[in-house]
Each structure stands twice: as structure tokens, then as C-alpha cells.
Amino acid sequence: MAGGRRMGRHGASMATEKPKNFKSTMKKLLSYLKKYKYKILLVVLFAIASTVFTIVGPKILGKATTKIFEGVIGKISGSTSGIDFLYVGKIAVTMVLLYLVASLFTYIQSFIMTGVSNNVTYRFRKDISLKLNKLPIKYFDKQTHGEVLSRITNDVDTISQNLTQVLSQIVTSVTTLIGTLVMMISISIPMTLVSLLILPVSVLFIMVVVKFSQRYFRSQQEYLGHINGHVEEMYSGHTVVKVFNKENESVKTFNELNDILYSSAWKSQYFSGLMQPIMAFIGNLGYVAVCILGGYLAINGKIEVGNIQAFTQYLRNFTQPITQLANISNVLQQTAAASERVFEFLDEEEEKEVFDNLMEFNEEKTTGRITFENVDFGYNPDKIIIKNFSADIKPGQKVAIVGPTGAGKTTIVKLLMRFYDINSGSIKIDGG
Ligand SMILES: Nc1ncnc2c1ncn2[C@@H]1O[C@H](COP(=O)(O)OP(=O)(O)OP(=O)(O)O)[C@@H](O)[C@H]1O
Ligand SMILES: [Mg+2]
Structure with missing residues (x-):
């Protein structure tokens, strides 16, 4: 035990920096x-x-x-x-x-x-x-x-x-x-x-x-x-x-x-x-x-x-x-x-769970009308990349999102999935 330390099992394992506190x-x-x-x-x-x-x-x-x-x-x-x-x-x-x-x-x-x-x-x-x-x-x-x-x-x-x-x-x-x-x-x-x-x-x-x-x-x-x-x-x-x-x-x-x-x-x-x-x-x-x-x-x-x-x-x-x-x-x-x-x-900040405006998703009843209303969003609050975006997509309608790279096309889809919360406005499905 003369100061010889075990090596980590997975190579880079040991956290060796000094603890901050x-x-x-x-x-x-x-x-x-x-x-x-x-x-x-x-x-x-x-x-x-x-x-x-x-x-x-x-x-x-x-x-x-x-x-x-x-x-x-x-x-x-x-x-x-x-x-x-x-x-x-x-x-x-x-x-x-x-x-x-x-x-x-x-x-x-x-x-x-x-x-x-x-x-x-x-x-x-x-x-x-x-x-x-x-x-x-x-x-x-x-x-x-x-x-x-x-x-x-x-x-x-x-x-x-x-x-x-x-x-x-x-x-x-x-x-x-x-x-x-x-x-x-x-x-x-x-x-x-x-x-x-x-x-x-x-x-x-x-x-x-x-x-x-x-x-x-x-x-x-x-x-x-x-x-x-x-x-x-x-x-x-x-x-x-x-x-x-x-x-x-x-x-x-x-x-x-x-x-x-x-x-x-x-x-x-x-x-x-x-x-x-x-x-x-x-x-x-x-x-x-x-x-x-x-x-x-x-x-x-x-x-x-x-x-x-x-x-x-x-x-x-x-x-x-x-x-x-x-x-x-x-x-x-x-x-x-x-x-x-x-x-x-x-101790990382957790995602807020929102229960108040939950809607029931039902494959038979849900028609699939998607409404974006004045949506503002930025991955970083200081840098809003989607500004005041509104769109109304009717059930069964096919829509293409077109724009230069980095315009925010993928971001719109991610917002629809609610991977991120929008800063203001609303996204509704079937008006709910
Ligand atoms: N996870 C993220 N965190 C911070 N910024 C991001 C993140 N993902 C994308 N961005 C930024 O948001 C903006 C829009 O990105 P997005 O991926 O939506 O663009 P896109 O229109 O899908 O582009 P592409 O045509 O290249 O797929 C870009 O400026 C991008 O750098
Ligand atoms: Mg993309």
C-alpha cells in the first residue's frame, strides 16, 4: 500500500482533479x-x-x-x-x-x-x-x-x-x-x-x-x-x-x-x-x-x-x-x-413537470391538427432563433419545411415533440 493507487477499470476512470469543495x-x-x-x-x-x-x-x-x-x-x-x-x-x-x-x-x-x-x-x-x-x-x-x-x-x-x-x-x-x-x-x-x-x-x-x-x-x-x-x-x-x-x-x-x-x-x-x-x-x-x-x-x-x-x-x-x-x-x-x-x-436542475394542460392522446380520436401560435424559442434564452412563428396544419395535410441550414427546421419538429419548452406562444394538437 505504498502510495500505489489502483488504476481505474475502464482506463480513464479515476476522477483525479482535486475536489473543489x-x-x-x-x-x-x-x-x-x-x-x-x-x-x-x-x-x-x-x-x-x-x-x-x-x-x-x-x-x-x-x-x-x-x-x-x-x-x-x-x-x-x-x-x-x-x-x-x-x-x-x-x-x-x-x-x-x-x-x-x-x-x-x-x-x-x-x-x-x-x-x-x-x-x-x-x-x-x-x-x-x-x-x-x-x-x-x-x-x-x-x-x-x-x-x-x-x-x-x-x-x-x-x-x-x-x-x-x-x-x-x-x-x-x-x-x-x-x-x-x-x-x-x-x-x-x-x-x-x-x-x-x-x-x-x-x-x-x-x-x-x-x-x-x-x-x-x-x-x-x-x-x-x-x-x-x-x-x-x-x-x-x-x-x-x-x-x-x-x-x-x-x-x-x-x-x-x-x-x-x-x-x-x-x-x-x-x-x-x-x-x-x-x-x-x-x-x-x-x-x-x-x-x-x-x-x-x-x-x-x-x-x-x-x-x-x-x-x-x-x-x-x-x-x-x-x-x-x-x-x-x-x-x-x-x-x-x-x-x-x-x-x-x-443536483442538476430538473425538468419541470407540467400537468395542467395535459391532453389525452387517442389514436382513433386524435385527428392531428397542429397549430403553432406566436411561438418564440431559443436553445439559449439570450438567443431566440424562432421568432413569432405561427402555422396551422390541417389533419392529413402534408407540409414541407424549407430553409437554409441552421434556419430552425429540425428545431420546429423537436418543439412539436416537446423535447424543449417554448419561451412564449403555444403549440396545440387538435386545438387542445
Ligand atoms: N441543441 C442545441 N443547442 C443549442 N443550439 C442549437 C441546438 N440545436 C440547434 N441549435 C442551433 O439552432 C439553430 C437551428 O438549428 P436546426 O438544427 O433547427 O437547423 P435546421 O434548419 O434543421 O438546419 P439543417 O438544414 O442543417 O438541418 C442553429 O443555429 C443551431 O446552431
Ligand atoms: Mg435539421
Whole structure:
């Protein structure tokens, strides 16, 4: 999980621009989650419980190490008969039970959370689908189909996947961080202080990496989108490209986009890939310091050998949540960006439903007399394209609409179908 982000399933999926308003979007998302607050509380509790169970593990294991160490030393010096295997065995059984319970808790927690996030996704899709039927045709004139589709599929997907991940990870990371720190302090304060020295170094390093890689991740997703768009357009318009001899130009554009994508992709992967090895290196420096100090303390009889082993294990657990939290901030930004796009869509202005002058359409009775009376219409209110148009078409009469391109012929037919509402005047069928 070293900052490596999943690629979208459909290529240009992840909404990577920063959300415009992180706070209010998160608030809205939370209001969607409100319905599941008890389940989420359960998830948090189980996550904490499972983490706590995992955290006490090394300390108990340390006791076994101490016992074995004492047994060996005792045998050498001849004071005891050897290792107390009964005691070691008991600890082994305890450990097995401990880890079993911890995994059971993890299992329950992910089970509940997956349910919640899928319910939210289900509601999002349902709301979007209902919304689609309420939007005026005008909306689809402005928005490409791909864009609308992308909100239904990719953005909702992103939210769903991240929700499952984020909540339990935040809880687990914070609990691990605090719990591990408490255990470390309980073992040895000087050793804890030494290991805390690595903290500022790691935090600084993570911040630098995140800053660099985020920029490239963003441009990677952006150009992935451009390439997708380009390829889609060139394939669907293949014949047009051929007719106008634009093959070379199309290939050239593709190559340019692809080059930029390549460069940002490898940089983002490189920077995020750096995170783990360098964190491991910093962590190892910490081990060396801790082991030297631990050895010294053990010789002076101030610490048990098993506790040194437990301590190094805790130290290993300590750096992990820090990296994870850095990652979560990324994922949160991404979730907010995706949610924002979905909410934006859901908040679009809907078509007004008019019920007052509905007329019944009956194939047998309707004669088909069409009357336009002083119709004014513009796709854009500032730009009226049909001005004061009147016509009376009798049942069965055939009428040709003639005019130069852009005159508004198709528009008249669209108005008749009521794809758009007219600005003033009236259109009547059978005078109704
Ligand atoms: N969805 C739309 N949004 C905004 N303006 C539009 C839209 N559709 C058409 N227009 C504009 O309205 C005007 C009339 O367009 P319309 O398609 O009705 O013309 P037409 O007479 O059918 O032309 P043609 O002979 O080319 O089919 C044009 O200026 C066009 O640019
Ligand atoms: Mg037309």
C-alpha cells in the first residue's frame, strides 16, 4: 500500500482533479452514510478490537522468548533442567487463539462494511438512474455521453471501493499507531524515545513523496482520459478520418498524448515505489539503534530479552500505519472528487413537470391538427432563433419545411415533440 493507487477499470476512470469543495462534499457523503451509522459504529468497534488483539501478540510472544532464553542460560550454567516447554506451549496456544479472534473480528468488520458500501453504491446508482429521466434534453446537449456514463460507472465505483477501504483503514491505522506506542512505552521508555527519532524523518519523507507523486498521478489520469477520448473518437469516426486523409495527424496526436502519459506514469510509479524501500531503510536504522540500546539494557538486567524481540516487532508495526495514513489522505481526496461529480449530477436542475394542460392522446380520436401560435424559442434564452412563428396544419395535410441550414427546421419538429419548452406562444394538437 505504498502510495500505489489502483488504476481505474475502464482506463480513464479515476476522477483525479482535486475536489473543489472537500468539506461540503464529505458532509453530503456522510449524510448518505447516516442511515448506516450503527453498522458503521460496529465496524469501528470490531476494527479496534481486532487491532488490539493483534497488538498484544508480540508482548505475549516475548514472554515465550524470555522463557526459552532463561531455560538455555539455566541449562548452560546448570541451575535449571532446561526450557519450560509447558509454559511455552501455553503461550503458543494463547497466541493461536488471539490471532484467531483477531481475524474473526476483521472478517466481521469487512463483511459489514462491504454491505454498507454496496448499499450506498446501490442508492447512488438508483438516484442517478431516476435523475436521468428527470433531466431536460438540454442537459444532454451540453454533456457528452461518455461524461455522463463515467459518473454512473467510474465515479460511483471509486466511491464504493474507497469507502470499503478507507474507514477500516483509518480506524486500524490510528489504533495500531496508538496501541503500538503504548506497548512500546510499557516495555521501555528510553527505547521508545530512540525509535521515535525516526518519526520526523519518515513523516518528512512521506510528505515529499506524496507531493511529487500526486502531481504525476493527476496528470497520468488526465492523459489516460485524453487518450481514451482520442482512441474512441478515431475508432468511431474511422471512415471520416479516412475520407479526409487525417490518418497521420491522428497517429501524431496519439503519440503526443501517449508520450506524456508514459512520462507521468513512470514518474508517479517511481516516486510511490520509492516510498516502501526508503521507509524500510529508515525503519532498519531504527532497529539498529534499538537493538544496541536493548542489548545494553539487557546486560544491565534492566530489560528482558523477550521484550527486545517484542519491541522490534512493535517498531515494525509502527512505521506501517504512518505510511498507510499518508495513503488514506490520497484516497480521501479521490473519494471526494468522485463524490463531488456524482452530487453535481444529482443536483442538476430538473425538468419541470407540467400537468395542467395535459391532453389525452387517442389514436382513433386524435385527428392531428397542429397549430403553432406566436411561438418564440431559443436553445439559449439570450438567443431566440424562432421568432413569432405561427402555422396551422390541417389533419392529413402534408407540409414541407424549407430553409437554409441552421434556419430552425429540425428545431420546429423537436418543439412539436416537446423535447424543449417554448419561451412564449403555444403549440396545440387538435386545438387542445
Ligand atoms: N441543441 C442545441 N443547442 C443549442 N443550439 C442549437 C441546438 N440545436 C440547434 N441549435 C442551433 O439552432 C439553430 C437551428 O438549428 P436546426 O438544427 O433547427 O437547423 P435546421 O434548419 O434543421 O438546419 P439543417 O438544414 O442543417 O438541418 C442553429 O443555429 C443551431 O446552431
Ligand atoms: Mg435539421
